[in-house]
Amino acid sequence: MARIVMKFGGTSMAGTERIRRVAQIVKAQADRGDEVAVVVSAMAGDTDRLVGFCREANALYDPAEYDVVVSAGEQITSGLLAMTLQALGAKARSWMGWQLPVQTGSAHSKAKIDEIETGALLSSMGEGTIAVIPGFQGRSPGGRITTLGRGGSDTSAVAVAAAVDADRCDIYTDVDGVYTTDPRIVARARKLKAVTYEEMLELASVGAKVLQTRSVGLAMKAGVPIQVLSSFTEEDAPVADTIPGTMIVGDERLAQMEKEGSSVERQLITGIAHDKNEAKITLTRVPDKPGAVAHIFEPLSDANINVDMIIQNVARDKGETDVTFTVPAADLARATDILENQREKIGFNRVIPDTRVAKISVVGVGMKSHAGVASTMFSALADRKINIVAITTSEIKVSVLIDEDETELAVRVLHTAYGLDAEG
Amino acid sequence: MARIVMKFGGTSMAGTERIRRVAQIVKAQADRGDEVAVVVSAMAGDTDRLVGFCREANALYDPAEYDVVVSAGEQITSGLLAMTLQALGAKARSWMGWQLPVQTGSAHSKAKIDEIETGALLSSMGEGTIAVIPGFQGRSPGGRITTLGRGGSDTSAVAVAAAVDADRCDIYTDVDGVYTTDPRIVARARKLKAVTYEEMLELASVGAKVLQTRSVGLAMKAGVPIQVLSSFTEEDAPVADTIPGTMIVGDERLAQMEKEGSSVERQLITGIAHDKNEAKITLTRVPDKPGAVAHIFEPLSDANINVDMIIQNVARDKGETDVTFTVPAADLARATDILENQREKIGFNRVIPDTRVAKISVVGVGMKSHAGVASTMFSALADRKINIVAITTSEIKVSVLIDEDETELAVRVLHTAYGLDAEG
Numbered sequence: 073m074a075r076i077v078m079k080f081g082g083t084s085m086a087g088t089e090r091i092r093r094v095a096q097i098v099k100a101q102a103d104r105g106d107e108v109a110v111v112v113s114a115m116a117g118d119t120d121r122l123v124g125f126c127r128e129a130n131a132l133y134d135p136a137e138y139d140v141v142v143s144a145g146e147q148i149t150s151g152l153l154a155m156t157l158q159a160l161g162a163k164a165r166s167w168m169g170w171q172l173p174v175q176t177g178s179a180h181s182k183a184k185i186d187e188i189e190t191g192a193l194l195s196s197m198g199e200g201t202i203a204v205i206p207g208f209q210g211r212s213p214g215g216r217i218t219t220l221g222r223g224g225s226d227t228s229a230v231a232v233a234a235a236v237d238a239d240r241c242d243i244y245t246d247v248d249g250v251y252t253t254d255p256r257i258v259a260r261a262r263k264l265k266a267v268t269y270e271e272m273l274e275l276a277s278v279g280a281k282v283l284q285t286r287s288v289g290l291a292m293k294a295g296v297p298i299q300v301l302s303s304f305t306e307e308d309a310p311v312a313d314t315i316p317g318t319m320i321v322g323d324e325r326l327a328q329m330e331k332e333g334s335s336v337e338r339q340l341i342t343g344i345a346h347d348k349n350e351a352k353i354t355l356t357r358v359p360d361k362p363g364a365v366a367h368i369f370e371p372l373s374d375a376n377i378n379v380d381m382i383i384q385n386v387a388r389d390k391g392e393t394d395v396t397f398t399v400p401a402a403d404l405a406r407a408t409d410i411l412e413n414q415r416e417k418i419g420f421n422r423v424i425p426d427t428r429v430a431k432i433s434v435v436g437v438g439m440k441s442h443a444g445v446a447s448t449m450f451s452a453l454a455d456r457k458i459n460i461v462a463i464t465t466s467e468i469k470v471s472v473l474i475d476e477d478e479t480e481l482a483v484r485v486l487h488t489a490y491g492l493d494a495e496g
Numbered sequence: 497m498a499r500i501v502m503k504f505g506g507t508s509m510a511g512t513e514r515i516r517r518v519a520q521i522v523k524a525q526a527d528r529g530d531e532v533a534v535v536v537s538a539m540a541g542d543t544d545r546l547v548g549f550c551r552e553a554n555a556l557y558d559p560a561e562y563d564v565v566v567s568a569g570e571q572i573t574s575g576l577l578a579m580t581l582q583a584l585g586a587k588a589r590s591w592m593g594w595q596l597p598v599q600t601g602s603a604h605s606k607a608k609i610d611e612i613e614t615g616a617l618l619s620s621m622g623e624g625t626i627a628v629i630p631g632f633q634g635r636s637p638g639g640r641i642t643t644l645g646r647g648g649s650d651t652s653a654v655a656v657a658a659a660v661d662a663d664r665c666d667i668y669t670d671v672d673g674v675y676t677t678d679p680r681i682v683a684r685a686r687k688l689k690a691v692t693y694e695e696m697l698e699l700a701s702v703g704a705k706v707l708q709t710r711s712v713g714l715a716m717k718a719g720v721p722i723q724v725l726s727s728f729t730e731e732d733a734p735v736a737d738t739i740p741g742t743m744i745v746g747d748e749r750l751a752q753m754e755k756e757g758s759s760v761e762r763q764l765i766t767g768i769a770h771d772k773n774e775a776k777i778t779l780t781r782v783p784d785k786p787g788a789v790a791h792i793f794e795p796l797s798d799a800n801i802n803v804d805m806i807i808q809n810v811a812r813d814k815g816e817t818d819v820t821f822t823v824p825a826a827d828l829a830r831a832t833d834i835l836e837n838q839r840e841k842i843g844f845n846r847v848i849p850d851t852r853v854a855k856i857s858v859v860g861v862g863m864k865s866h867a868g869v870a871s872t873m874f875s876a877l878a879d880r881k882i883n884i885v886a887i888t889t890s891e892i893k894v895s896v897l898i899d900e901d902e903t904e905l906a907v908r909v910l911h912t913a914y915g916l917d918a919e920g
Contacts, residue, residue: 088552122572128512129576130583137582140575140590144568148546151564152553158561159554166564170594171639215595 074239075107075197079207079229082116083246084303085149088156095156097244097303102162102202109193109203109236111229112153114145119222135180139209139219143169146206146225154204164202167193169209169217174228176210176218183210183218185227188235197236205232226287234294241291241298242317243283248302249318250275250282252492253344257483260493264342266319266326271342274435274469288320297321323437340445341436341490346479350380351404352429352461353397355411357421360393367418368395371410377403380431381462381473395420396462398473401427429461430479433471434486446470452489458482498663499531499621503631503653506540507670508727509573512580519580521668521727526586526626533617533627533660535653536577538569543646559604563633563643567593570630570649578628588626591617593633593641598652600634600642607634607642609651612659621660629656650711658718665715665722666741667707672726673742674699674706676916677768681907684917688766690743690750695766698859698893712744721745747861764869765914766860770903774804775828776853776885777821779835781845784817791842792819795834801827804855805886805897819844820886822897825851853885854903857895858910870894876913882906 078101080094094112102108113119122142126133150166157164172193176183197203207225210218220227226243233241248263250272255261267275269292276285282300291298301317319329330338358364365384372379377399385394399407408423439445446463449470453460458481462473474482487493502525504518518536526532537543546566550557574590581588596617600607621627631649634642644651650667657665673687674696691699693716700709706724715722725741743753754762782788789808796803801823809818823831832847863869870887873894877884882905886897898906911917 088549091553125512125572125576126579129515130579132583133579134582137575137579137590140578140592141572144571147568147571148549148565151561152549154564155550155554155557155561158558159556166561168564168641217592 073105073107075236076101077109077111077229077233077236077238077241079111079225079241079243080113080303081225081243081245082113082119084244085112085114085153086116088152091149091152091156094244094303095153095160095162098153098202099157099160099162101242102200107197107200109197109205109232109238110153111205111207111225111232112146112149113207113225114149118145118148135182136216139180139217143206143209143217143219146208150204150206154202157202157204162202163200164204165196166204166206169206170211170215172205174205174210174231176212176220178212178214178216178218180212180216180218182221183212185210185220185231188231190235194236223284223286226284227290230287230291230294230296230298233296234290238296241296243287243298243300244303245282245300246302247282247300249300249316250320251343253483253487254346257346257480258487258493261487262492262494264318265316266321266329267342268323268326268437269320270323270468271435271437272320274433274466275343275345283320291320292322295322297325326437338438339436339490339492340438340442341434341492342438343435344483344486344490344492345433345435346483347431347433348476348479349401350398350429350431350473351401352426352473353399353404353407353411354424354426355395355418355420355422356424357392358395359419360391364418365395367414368411369397371414372399372407375406375410377407377410381464381471383462398429398431398462428476429473430476430482431471431473432479432482432486433469434490435469437468439470440467448489449486452485453482456481456485458485497529497531499660500525501533501535501653501657501660501662501665503535503649503665503667504537504727505649505667505669506537506543508668509536509538509577510540512576515573515576515580518668518727519577519584519586522577522626523581523584523586525666526624531621531624533621533629533656533662534577535629535631535649535656536570536573537631537649538573542569542572559606560640563604563641567630567633567641567643570632574628574630578626581626581628586626587624588628589620590628590630593630594635594639596629598629598634598655600636600644602636602638602640602642604636604640604642606645607636609634609644609655612655614659618660647708648710650708651714654711654715654718654720654722657720658714662720665720667711667722667724668727669706669724670726671706671724673724673740674744675767677907677911678770681770681904682911682917685911686916686918688742689740690745690753691766692747692750692861693744694747694892695859695861696744698857698890699767699769707744715744716746719746721749750861762862763914763916764860764862764866765858765916766862767858768907768910768914768916769857769859770907771855771857772900772903773825774822774853774855774897775825776850776897777823777828777831777835778848778850779819779842779844779846780848781816782819783843784815788842789819791838792835793821795838796823796831799830799834801831801834805888805895807886822853822855822886852900853897854900854906855895855897856903856906856910857893858914859893861892863894864891872913873910876909877906880905880909882909 154164154166175187207228212218251261253261298320380398382397460472578588578590599611631652636642675685679685722744804822806821884896
């Protein structure tokens with residue numbers, strides 16, 4: 073017997089037909105004798121509809137009332153899933169965020185989970201009742217409804233899994249796992265059997281939108297194994313253990329899986345991600361003297377703008393230099409405004425914004441112990457005349473900034489260069 | 497300063513445009529310096545949509561999960577109204593049924609309100625914050641969501657008004673008051689300035705569907721004055737006190753209003769109601785002996801079928817008689833089944849069901865002290881050759897059963913006969 077938390081997203085919950093399919097999957101899991109809790113999203117589109125109402129009602133809506141409105145979507149699907157499970161002959165009941173409760177902070181519409189009370193929940197699950205829990209919602213210290221921000225249901229699922237000490241958190245989604253790269257770009261992308269939390273975080277933060285980043289961080293902290301798998305692959309109800317998706321686990325667990333020969337073959341590089349949501353800013357003719365760079369980045373940091381890559385070009389002449397760096401494209405206008413306001417203090421000539429860039433990252437824990445990963449990347453790109461604007465590296469990632477038009481070419485070239493192409 | 501509870505139905509809450517209109521009405525009330533609580537229904541159609549989901553999910557749905565699903569509709573509108581009030585510059589916050597809490601029994605989907613905690617609510621209202629409360633929902637002793645049954649928002653509003661000792665409960669609806677009869681039948685029907693609780697109960701129970709019967713009974717018990725008025729009559733935000741609807745009050749209050757000359761002129765008869773939802777059953781050749789009638793009505797009573805009018809015809813011959821009575825049309829099939837099963841015990845010849853009947857009632861507290869009301873009715877109907885099948889009376893009502901085809905004619909004739917026609 074295992075204790076499993078299952079999570080189904082909005083596409084899986086879109087209408088009573090699909091909810092019946094979800095109920096079959098959940099019941100199959102429970103029929104194995106497992107204790108099961110299910111965390112659900114609102115029907116696809118329903119949250120957008122409710123958010124739209126809020127915007128119409130009050131452009132500057134009170135986040136506490138916003139939470140009252142939008143949390144209704146998950147309330148509806150959790151009640152419906154519970155009664156559908158009952159229709160299939162399973163014991164089931166719903167638990168609202170305020171009922172357990174899922175205790176959060178009071179930052180409405182972006183609350184963080186502090187603690188989940190599990191006493192009543194575990195005793196009900198122990199009696200064989202499937203628990204159905206609306207994702208995304210919690211209760212503030214003042215007893216009001218809170219929500220965790222968009223995509224918060226993944227986080228809810230992992231938090232519930234951590235709280236009940238689950239053996240696994242299965243996240244059912246509309247893809248059947250994590251791939252070596254975006255299959256829409258590389259037809260020969262392969263589904264990964266397993267990745268580490270760190271790899272998943274790097275892959276997610278640079279564009280592989282399978283799981284909410286926050287939920288992966290939480291799973292890593294709590295040591296909860298996650299499995300990403302699809303609720304759409306099979307006609308008959310599959311059971312999670314027999315139709316594997318991608319496991320997301322810690323280093324040790326991954327090493328153990330390899331040793332046990334569960335066909336997890338580690339490559340040097342696990343995956344290749346791309347991200348077109350970065351923008352490049354170049355400041356020309358910045359004085360090349362101590363402190364100048366601080367005058368650029370301090371005000372951006374104060375404004376919570378995340379600067380990623382930085383290149384300080386070689387001094388041109390007369391003690392002046394160009395400084396190039398990247399920020400999220402969404403923050404570009406704000407960043408250039410801030411810099412213009414600091415023009416006198418920084419002392420630059422021009423601000424040149426550029427959104428036509430892309431960040432390509434190769435990710436893999438394997439590179440910790442292998443040299444040559446970066447040079448393979450650079451030479452593969454050079455062979456195709458792809459110009460590298462900037463480079464950053466971490467222990468398990470090398471990222472380069474290139475012209476946006478070359479994104480697909482670069483991803484394909486690198487996928488082949490690291491031997492990731494599927495056979496056949 | 498007064499303490500006012502306002503209630504808005506689903507048509508008034510159907511979409512953010514209409515909610516803005518409701519917010520204007522509520523704010524105008526609060527701007528008079530009154531303490532205001534607002535009870536809201538779900539958007540028109542939303543509850544039906546949610547009930548439809550439940551039926552699709554599980555034909556024999558668990559009422560506890562049904563309550564989770566359908567209560568979401570009022571949760572949404574209460575959050576939206578609170579933020580719309582804030583957009584107009586008013587202080588407002590929503591209070592879910594479980595937050596106050598509205599403590600109910602545990603009969604899910606048809607719960608009764610036991611008690612409403614008002615400590616936090618009154619202190620918030622005392623600080624000038626408008627309270628927005630979803631109707632129809634409460635919390636069971638076990639801490640789960642309950643609902644009061646369809647139309648329960650009227651009951652919620654009156655219960656809140658009673659709990660906070662409100663000066664008045666204003667029920668905004670899509671009609672602007674209670675009329676002497678159905679204006680679709682009699683163009684010269686007049687809006688009533690005031691009726692008593694008892695009259696309203698008789699008018700409502702026989703077809704004037706302005707207020708939920710349960711809510712009127714509760715208001716009578718708690719002595720809460722109700723005002724029925726429309727949220728659609730005026731372009732600019734009206735204030736309840738200046739655009740009067742119909743007041744529903746106790747006998748004494750009504751007498752006081754008359755004395756104060758607030759243009760409440762009492763007529764002998766207050767209104768005329770009609771009801772086509774009755775069915776007639778005739779049992780032929782029932783043995784005319786003691787106990788026979790009990791054998792007919794006991795099993796119907798056991799099955800919770802409400803028998804209204806009863807006529808025992810004169811014995812025909814050989815100690816046999818025909819028995820005629822009415823039941824709600826919705827219970828007709830069930831009633832005839834039960835009677836057929838009792839055929840041997842009762843000993844009748846035939847069961848003759850007939851749904852083509854209507855009940856016409858004249859209602860008014862005035863008839864307590866005036867004779868001749870019934871005879872006016874009988875002669876007015878006789879003049880038009882309308883045949884009376886059965887008669888029942890109460891202290892403030894005379895009802896007759898007639899052929900359904902003559903409903904409109906009978907209502908018009910009686911409206912004129914009792915001097916209720918508006919002038920002009």
